[in-house]
Structures are given as structure tokens and as C-alpha cells.
Amino acid sequence: MFNNSENKPLYILLISVHGLIRGQNLELGRDADTGGQTKYVVELAKALGKQSNVERVDLVTRLIIDDAVDADYSAVTEDLAENVQIVRIEAGPEAYIPKEELWSHLDSLTDRLFTWLLEQRRLPDIIHSHYADAGYVGVRLSHLTGLPLIHTGHSLGRDKLRRLLASGMTLEQVEERYHMLQRVSAEEDTLSNADLVITSTRNEIEDQYELYDYYTPEKMAIIPPGTDLEQFYPSTDRNEEIAFKDVLIKFLNNPDKPIILALCRPDERKNIVTLLEAYGRSPRLQEVANLVVVAGNRDDIRELNEGAQNVLIELLLVMDCYDLYGLVALPKHHSSSEVADIYRLAANSKGIFVNPALTEPFGLTLLEAAASGLPLVATENGGPVDIIGNCHNGLLVDPLNGEAIAEALLKILEDATLWQQFSENGLKSVAKFYSWDAHAHAYIQKIQPLILKQEPLPKPALLTKSSQYRKRAIFTAIDNTLLGDAEALSQFIQLVRQQHRKFLFGIATGRRLDSVLKILKTYGIPTPDVLITSLGTEIYYPPRFTADVAWHYHIDRLWTPQVLRRIIDPLPGITLQQKDQQSRFKVSYYYDANIAPPMEEILTLLRQQELSVNTTLSFGQYLDFVPARASKGLALRYVARQWNIPLEQVLVNGGSGGDADMLRGNTLGVVVDNPHREELLALNDTDRVYFADSAHAGGILEAIAHYDFFNL
Incomplete structure (x- = not known):
């Protein structure tokens, strides 16, 4: 392939x-x-x-x-x-x-x-x-x-x-x-x-x-x-007419002064209020330059989300406090097609682009501004450190120090030679270091x-002729799901026998194959078409219960059970289960919540040791570890793909934490009533999970009726 x-x-x-x-x-x-x-x-x-x-x-x-x-x-x-x-x-x-x-x-x-x-x-x-x-x-x-x-x-x-x-x-x-x-x-x-x-x-x-x-x-x-150098570039004529200047005229007394430009969302992390405070406290800065803050688009501040409202209201309050009318522009609208012109307008005015964010993961606007010929003043936290370090086209500042922001702006604005040097450095270096082609x-x-080194996908197992025509499936867990109500189980068994030609019947359990086969025999449960055992690490096909070797190959990636045991065995309140509960791709423990570390601490420990595994706590006491690529849900989707059965027509029944990923997504999820269903309460918020009133197999029957399963 x-x-x-x-x-x-x-x-x-x-x-x-x-x-x-x-x-x-x-x-x-x-x-x-x-x-x-x-x-x-x-x-x-x-x-x-x-x-x-x-x-x-x-x-x-x-x-x-x-x-x-x-x-x-x-x-x-x-x-x-x-x-x-x-x-x-x-x-x-x-x-x-x-x-x-x-x-x-x-x-x-x-x-x-x-x-x-x-x-x-x-x-x-x-x-x-x-x-x-x-x-x-x-x-x-x-x-x-x-x-x-x-x-x-x-x-x-x-x-x-x-x-x-x-x-x-x-x-x-x-x-x-x-x-x-x-x-x-x-x-x-x-x-x-x-x-x-x-x-x-x-x-x-x-x-x-x-x-x-x-x-x-x-x-x-x-x-x-x-950055797109076909969109962001300097003006060839510094006197060119740029339409956005008309937007600024209604804000500014002297629109021809250099522009200090900030362009960002109205988000408190962008720290534009501190920038405005710095401008308001510096008469010298107000004398030499205008401040233009392009902070998103708005029709009515009152209709914005709370965070944006707070920032914009604070900007207006600061403008009023320092009487900055005629010196500061806070335009209401701009389109993305106007952004390049806004940079060029600021560059033509011999202005500066400023990013005073508390932290900036990278700073695409810095590259756009530099490609347009603008020197930069930017936060010393995050990406601007590398950008200005590579381009040598501006100054880094402490974003919490308004005085330092004002001083950096003035240093560039009042030194024409430095401004030109930063502008030219930015133009050359952005093209060299920050083109999209590079x-x-x-x-x-x-x-x-x-x-x-990519591994091929598992090849689908050979299907029997009769199974190829089934376009719906029922998968169920065993403990506290299928078992627990003898009368309801008898009714479910009868339904399976009567309707079996219409659907694929599967078991998905944390138990091993030998344990599952004993249960099927003891309770007279019809032989499933597919058995997903050991928490999704093994898949078997009757009548000979042939193991899906391709699935084993697929999940056996970065699986190191010996290393896992060296980490988990010494932890208090966690005891290795008996040998007959272990399998090649599953390591199982008893978990005593009164003594053992919280699950979050266990997950932290595994990550710190660079172990990528799938961890499950079921029934409040069974702690299982399997490979990252293995789970009941992943195995079920693998099987559904082999049989070409849409997930929207797969009824999945569970009752504890180990069933969670099997129930999420586009399957018809069912949580039957049982003492441990609180482990699945988070699924209340998901799209397609039904919480049955009836317990055990009765809950499965209730869900079949709820979804009108056989008429899908």
C-alpha cells in the first residue's frame, strides 16, 4: 500500500x-x-x-x-x-x-x-x-x-x-x-x-x-x-494615498505625524491598556507621534464578549483620564485586506509597530510589520526574542514596565538613522529567515x-460471507452490564437468537479470552461474531477464536511492560493482580483509593518517565495499563471498519470507566444502570450517549427500543 x-x-x-x-x-x-x-x-x-x-x-x-x-x-x-x-x-x-x-x-x-x-x-x-x-x-x-x-x-x-x-x-x-x-x-x-x-x-x-x-x-x-511577501511589502512611494488614512482623520488632530501602531485582538493578554497608559504618561511621546490601536472589529462594545468589553472600556477610560483625544485612534472596523495597507501607512509616516503582549507565542504581526518596513518594539516574553534576535530590527521591552515601553518607542522615533537601520534590517531578514517557501x-x-519509517495499516481479516451483509452491530461489556439480571439476560439472549441475521454481535471486555468463554458457556450466551478482550488488546473471531495478528502488530508500539512495572509496582495501595488477570498487552493492578496516589499523580509519573500508555480505572478498584494504541473503543472502530458497518449503527453498551472511549463519538452509546455508572457521568455532555433507567441486560433492551435499533 x-x-x-x-x-x-x-x-x-x-x-x-x-x-x-x-x-x-x-x-x-x-x-x-x-x-x-x-x-x-x-x-x-x-x-x-x-x-x-x-x-x-x-x-x-x-x-x-x-x-x-x-x-x-x-x-x-x-x-x-x-x-x-x-x-x-x-x-x-x-x-x-x-x-x-x-x-x-x-x-x-x-x-x-x-x-x-x-x-x-x-x-x-x-x-x-x-x-x-x-x-x-x-x-x-x-x-x-x-x-x-x-x-x-x-x-x-x-x-x-x-x-x-x-x-x-x-x-x-x-x-x-x-x-x-x-x-x-x-x-x-x-x-x-x-x-x-x-x-x-x-x-x-x-x-x-x-x-x-x-x-x-x-x-x-x-x-x-x-509571511506572505507578496502581500506585505514596503511602499515604493512614501507619499502614496492609502485609503485607511481617511479612517484615522476623524480621530487625529495631526494625522501626518509618525504612527505608533498596535494591531491585535482586544484581549487583556495583549496588554494594550498598558501601552496606552505609557503613551498617556509621556507628553514627549504624544508630541512626536500618534497612537493607533487596531483592536479587532466592533459595531457595539456592549455586544462583545466580557473580556473584549473590559479591554475596550478600559482603553476609553484611559484615553479620557489623560485627555488623549486627537492623539489616539481606535478605529471600529478594518478588513483583513486592509491590514497590509495599515502597515504601509505606518511605515510611510516613519512610525513603529509595537506588540506589548504579556507573552507572545510567536508574533506573525511582527513579521508582517517588518516586511512592510516598520521597526519593532515588542515584548521580551516569547517569540519576539527570536524574531528581533534574527532580524536586528527593533527593541525588546518588559511589557509590565510602561516607562520602558515609552523610552524604547522614543529611542527609535527620535533617531532617524536608527529608524532607517531597523527598517532595512527587517526587510532583508524577513525575506531571508521568514518566507513561507523556506x-x-x-x-x-x-x-x-x-x-x-511509517508502518502499514493492519490488513482487514477475512470475513465470512454471511457477515458481509450486516450493516448494524451490538457490542456489550460483560460485568455489571450484560450480567446481573437473569430475567433480562434471558430476554436479551432470545433477541440475539431471533435477530442475529440482522446484526453483528460482539463482546468487548476487560476479561481474558478464557474467562469470557467460561461465562458464555455458563450463561448460555450465543457465541459472538467478534470478541474484544483484555481491554481492547486482543480481538478473536469464532468459530476457532482466531486471534487478529494484524491488530497485535498495530498496537505493539512503544509497549514496554517491564519498564511500566518498575514504575508502578513500588507505589502504595497498588497491588499486582493474579497472573491469570494479566496478558501480553495488559498489566493489571488492584487500586486502593484510600492509600494509592490519585490517578492524576500516576499519570504525571508515567509522563515524566516518557511512557505512552492507555490507563483505565474501572469499578473504582481495577487499574489497567495497555498500549497507547489499544482500548475497547479503538478495537471496536477497527472491527467496524473491517465489516464496513457505520458507527452510527453500532449500539455500544457499558457500565464503568473502562467503557468510556467505547461509548464516546458516533456510536449509539448506552450506559446501563449499575452501582458504578457514576464513572461515566461525564458522558452526559456528549452527543450520542443514552443513560438507561434499567440495569444490566434490561438497560440494553431499553436502549434497543430507545434507538429503534432494528429500524435504523
Whole structure:
């Protein structure tokens, strides 16, 4: 299936879930989710598509059908170039929602995207996820396909959490607003499973990724983003008429003075209030330059989200406090097509671009400004350190020191020779270090080794003729799900016998094969078509219960049970289960919650030891470790793919924590009533999970009726 030659044309899949993403007229700054990342992924897709050895690039994002946003975002596909397209996949409600509300819909997005990929002529060679939510999707796709995973964080939850707490917010407030624990968990999981992490700066690696438990600098590559030099360039005529100047005239008494330009979202982390305070406290700065703050778009401040409202209101209050009317422009609207002109307008005025953010992961606007001929004053925290270090085109400042910001601005504004030097340095160095062509070339060089050692996907097992025509399936766990109510079990067995030609019957359990076979015999349960045992690490096919060797090969990646035991065995309150509970790809313990470390501490320990495993706590006392590519849910999707059964027609029944990933996504999930269903209460927020009133097999029968399963 795969030709691992270096000349093989590449198919690259990029995933960027949130924000408003389209090929033209990006609504940058519209909200906190539509910023630099959306521009980055679109430009990256286009740049990769231009490379001679790239056959196809797909940029996957979320489909949005909402009268409140443009109809462009409802197009299922959008061409960016002959071999580059945006692909929009359904995820949750049709309406546009913030990224913090997307988490419960990501499993459905994963299932739909996987189905879409299987419909393509061939699978991609690489998956590249952008931000934590796409990382969550990318990890699961990588496990399902065996494809290498690349990740770019853009901004990181632990760093954001640190700064939000420093700003005075409580952990409870941060969690309520940002769902930060879920985000950080997804980031840790992504870092554990990614084959390569692409960063923009060394500062990003050393100051941000270093905060994570799974910190492996050797898996990280610095590839700075590019900038579009066909869009961002200096004026050939400094007296050219730029239409945006008319917008500024109504704000400024003397619009011909040099412009100090800030262009960013109205977000407190962008620190533009401190910039305005610095300007207000410096009569000298007010004398030599105007301040223009382009902070997103608005019709009515009162209609913006709370964070943007607070920033803009504070700006107006500071303007009033220092009586800056006629000196400061705060335009209400600008289009993405006007941004290049705004930079050129500032450069023609002999002005400066300033980025005073508390921290800046990279700083695409700095590159755009430099490519337009503007000197820079920027925060010393994050990407600007590398940009100004490479380009020698500006000054770094402490973003919390307003006096230092004012002094840096004045130093450049009042020294024409320095201004010219910084301007020329920026123009030369951006073209040298930060073109998209250079970025794409370095990118291909980094991913090529991953593709060359790529493992083929497992080949589907041979199917019996009778099974090929079944287009629906029922999978169930055993303990506290199928068993526990003798009368309901008898009714379920009768249903299986009567309707078996209409569906595939499967068992998915943490038990070993021998234990499952004893239970089937004891209770007279019909022989399933498929047995998924040992928590998804083994798949067997009757009548001879043949093991799926391809599945074993697929999951046996980075699996080191001896190393795992050396880490877990010494922990208090955790006792190795009997030998008959262990298997080749499963290490099982008893877990005493009164003595043992919390699960989060165990996961932290594993990450710190660079172990990538799938960890499950079931029934409050059974702690199991399996390979990262193995779980009941992943095995079930592997089987459904073999039989070509849509996940939307797979009824999945569970009752404890070990069943969680089997129930999430596009399957027809069922949580039967039992004493341990509280381990699955988080699934209340997911798209397709039914909590049955009846217990055990009775809950399965109830769900069959609820979903009208046999009439799907």
C-alpha cells in the first residue's frame, strides 16, 4: 500500500478545529478564536501545496451553519489551490461556538473525519494537529490509522493557566471559563503520542513546553512561520494615498505625524491598556507621534464578549483620564485586506509597530510589520526574542514596565538613522529567515524521516460471507452490564437468537479470552461474531477464536511492560493482580483509593518517565495499563471498519470507566444502570450517549427500543 521512497508525492492532513477559517478575507481579531492560528494554518496549507513533492494538502476544520457568520463557513469543501482544500466536518451544533464548548463534540468529529478519510483514494502520509483540541482529534486518528502525528501548540494551557492565576483569577474561575484542566490533559496526551512537535521559537520550548510532564525537547523542531511577501511589502512611494488614512482623520488632530501602531485582538493578554497608559504618561511621546490601536472589529462594545468589553472600556477610560483625544485612534472596523495597507501607512509616516503582549507565542504581526518596513518594539516574553534576535530590527521591552515601553518607542522615533537601520534590517531578514517557501522546505525535511519509517495499516481479516451483509452491530461489556439480571439476560439472549441475521454481535471486555468463554458457556450466551478482550488488546473471531495478528502488530508500539512495572509496582495501595488477570498487552493492578496516589499523580509519573500508555480505572478498584494504541473503543472502530458497518449503527453498551472511549463519538452509546455508572457521568455532555433507567441486560433492551435499533 505504501511506497516508502523519498520521491513519493506526499499527502498531508492539517487539522485546526476552532475559529472561522476560510481561504480569503480572514476575520482576524473577530474573537479570541479567530487570530493568528487561523491565518497560520491557511498560509501553511498553501505553502506546502506549492512544494514539488507534495501531491495534496487537506486542511480540516469545523463545519458551521449559522446566520450570525458568513455562509462561507458552511461549504463542505473550499479550494485554496489546485491541490489544496479546506474540508469542513460536522462537530456538535451547527452554530458557531467558542473553542471551550467544543470538547464534548471532538469524539464525533474524530469518527466523522476517520470515515471521510477511508472514503478517499488513499490515506494521508502525515497528520498535523494545531492547538489542543485538534491534538485530541489527531491522537485518536493516529491510533486508528497508525499514521505519524505532528503537533503545533500555538499557545499552551499550562502557560496560560500560570498567567491567569498571576492576574488574580482563582483556579475555579479559570476552570469555569476556560475548561483548562481538560485542555492541559489533552496537551499532555498529545505530547505523549506525537512523533514531532513543531515550535516557532526556542523560547517556546524552554519556557512553555518545559512546564509539561511529558517534556521531550529532542522530539521538537523549531520552524519559524513565514509571511506572505507578496502581500506585505514596503511602499515604493512614501507619499502614496492609502485609503485607511481617511479612517484615522476623524480621530487625529495631526494625522501626518509618525504612527505608533498596535494591531491585535482586544484581549487583556495583549496588554494594550498598558501601552496606552505609557503613551498617556509621556507628553514627549504624544508630541512626536500618534497612537493607533487596531483592536479587532466592533459595531457595539456592549455586544462583545466580557473580556473584549473590559479591554475596550478600559482603553476609553484611559484615553479620557489623560485627555488623549486627537492623539489616539481606535478605529471600529478594518478588513483583513486592509491590514497590509495599515502597515504601509505606518511605515510611510516613519512610525513603529509595537506588540506589548504579556507573552507572545510567536508574533506573525511582527513579521508582517517588518516586511512592510516598520521597526519593532515588542515584548521580551516569547517569540519576539527570536524574531528581533534574527532580524536586528527593533527593541525588546518588559511589557509590565510602561516607562520602558515609552523610552524604547522614543529611542527609535527620535533617531532617524536608527529608524532607517531597523527598517532595512527587517526587510532583508524577513525575506531571508521568514518566507513561507523556506518554512515549507524545512517542514518537508523534518517530516520525511517519519514517513520513511511509517508502518502499514493492519490488513482487514477475512470475513465470512454471511457477515458481509450486516450493516448494524451490538457490542456489550460483560460485568455489571450484560450480567446481573437473569430475567433480562434471558430476554436479551432470545433477541440475539431471533435477530442475529440482522446484526453483528460482539463482546468487548476487560476479561481474558478464557474467562469470557467460561461465562458464555455458563450463561448460555450465543457465541459472538467478534470478541474484544483484555481491554481492547486482543480481538478473536469464532468459530476457532482466531486471534487478529494484524491488530497485535498495530498496537505493539512503544509497549514496554517491564519498564511500566518498575514504575508502578513500588507505589502504595497498588497491588499486582493474579497472573491469570494479566496478558501480553495488559498489566493489571488492584487500586486502593484510600492509600494509592490519585490517578492524576500516576499519570504525571508515567509522563515524566516518557511512557505512552492507555490507563483505565474501572469499578473504582481495577487499574489497567495497555498500549497507547489499544482500548475497547479503538478495537471496536477497527472491527467496524473491517465489516464496513457505520458507527452510527453500532449500539455500544457499558457500565464503568473502562467503557468510556467505547461509548464516546458516533456510536449509539448506552450506559446501563449499575452501582458504578457514576464513572461515566461525564458522558452526559456528549452527543450520542443514552443513560438507561434499567440495569444490566434490561438497560440494553431499553436502549434497543430507545434507538429503534432494528429500524435504523
